[in-house]
Amino acid sequence: MFFKSFDKIFDDIKHIISIVSFVFISMAILMLLYWFAFCAKLSMPSWLNSFVWAVIDFFAQSFKNTPSYRENIEILPVLTSVIFGVLTYIANCLLVFFDNYQKSYRKSVDNYKEKLAKTINKELHKDFVNELKKNTYMLVKIKVVAEQHVSYLTAMTDTEVNSRELEKEIEKLILESVQSNIVYKKGEADGSVYFVISSIKDSKEFLTELVEQSSKLIKNYLRPKLKIGFYCGAALLNKIEDIDSKAVYLNRIIDLKIPNKIVVTPRFKLYFDNIQPNAYNFLVLGEYNLSGNPENRQDTMLYALQRK
Numbered sequence: 001m002f003f004k005s006f007d008k009i010f011d012d013i014k015h016i017i018s019i020v021s022f023v024f025i026s027m028a029i030l031m032l033l034y035w036f037a038f039c040a041k042l043s044m045p046s047w048l049n050s051f052v053w054a055v056i057d058f059f060a061q062s063f064k065n066t067p068s069y070r071e072n073i074e075i076l077p078v079l080t081s082v083i084f085g086v087l088t089y090i091a092n093c094l095l096v097f098f099d100n101y102q103k104s105y106r107k108s109v110d111n112y113k114e115k116l117a118k119t120i121n122k123e124l125h126k127d128f129v130n131e132l133k134k135n136t137y138m139l140v141k142i143k144v145v146a147e148q149h150v151s152y153l154t155a156m157t158d159t160e161v162n163s164r165e166l167e168k169e170i171e172k173l174i175l176e177s178v179q180s181n182i183v184y185k186k187g188e189a190d191g192s193v194y195f196v197i198s199s200i201k202d203s204k205e206f207l208t209e210l211v212e213q214s215s216k217l218i219k220n221y222l223r224p225k226l227k228i229g230f231y232c233g234a235a236l237l238n239k240i241e242d243i244d245s246k247a248v249y250l251n252r253i254i255d256l257k258i259p260n261k262i263v264v265t266p267r268f269k270l271y272f273d274n275i276q277p278n279a280y281n282f283l284v285l286g287e288y289n290l291s292g293n294p295e296n297r298q299d300t301m302l303y304a305l306q307r308k
Helices: 002-039 046-060 067-071 076-132 163-177 200-221 240-255 266-274
Strands: 137-148 183-189 192-197 226-237 262-264 280-289 299-307
Touching: 002 046, 002 076, 046 076, 076 266, 137 163, 137 200, 137 240, 163 183, 163 192, 163 200, 192 200, 192 240, 200 226, 226 240, 226 266, 266 280, 266 299
Parallel strands: 226 262
Antiparallel strands: 137 192, 137 226, 183 192, 262 299, 280 299
């Protein structure tokens, strides 16, 4: 507010100087025209004569009652015109001075605001990073999906596979095979298995183990006309009590059916970009509605983890 008020003062001063400059140049022209008329002995209105000579006498008052005044009376209007021309020049110089000073002032203000904004943004970023550091757990959910391709040509000879039982069997093996010492809790819920890890800084090793074990187990069950993959999502937890709400969120991510990728949200990406920038690369998957209600869209940008 102070900056704007001070800047307005500059604008007002420049406006006043512009008006004064216009008056001066107008008087210079008037005096010059009067001088031409005066020399030509033209008859002029009495009010004009009174006004012009009052102005001339204002500048000539120091020698009005001397012989020099009477001797130079014919050139006094043009001399007054020159004086007004000089005053116009001085006014224009002042206008340029205040304009340059205003530009310098605005530049100083902009620099100050820029430095202030950088300081504020730095503090906000620091607070934001501190807020991110409050995440102490990671929840990972993985669901195995099996799909048998049935052909009417070989339907009589193909061995039918119970897809859901096969999925549950592989999920159980994944649950048992991942034995990382940072696993705080693990189990099965909502048709998928989950892991809660207590050391986010070691999450890369855990996720690597999870993917390797899952891929190895899935590979063991692969056969012709049987396609097996997984859906997986990961989210950060501020506290262990957030597990239920985050599980619902990850269930929605799993329901998107993005195959064979660990899918994460912007908060996950922000955490690792700011705190562990060398941990992961993030592949943009696009925006998806995770509100749980198709009529109330809340599109969220999702990413897939990639190794660095």
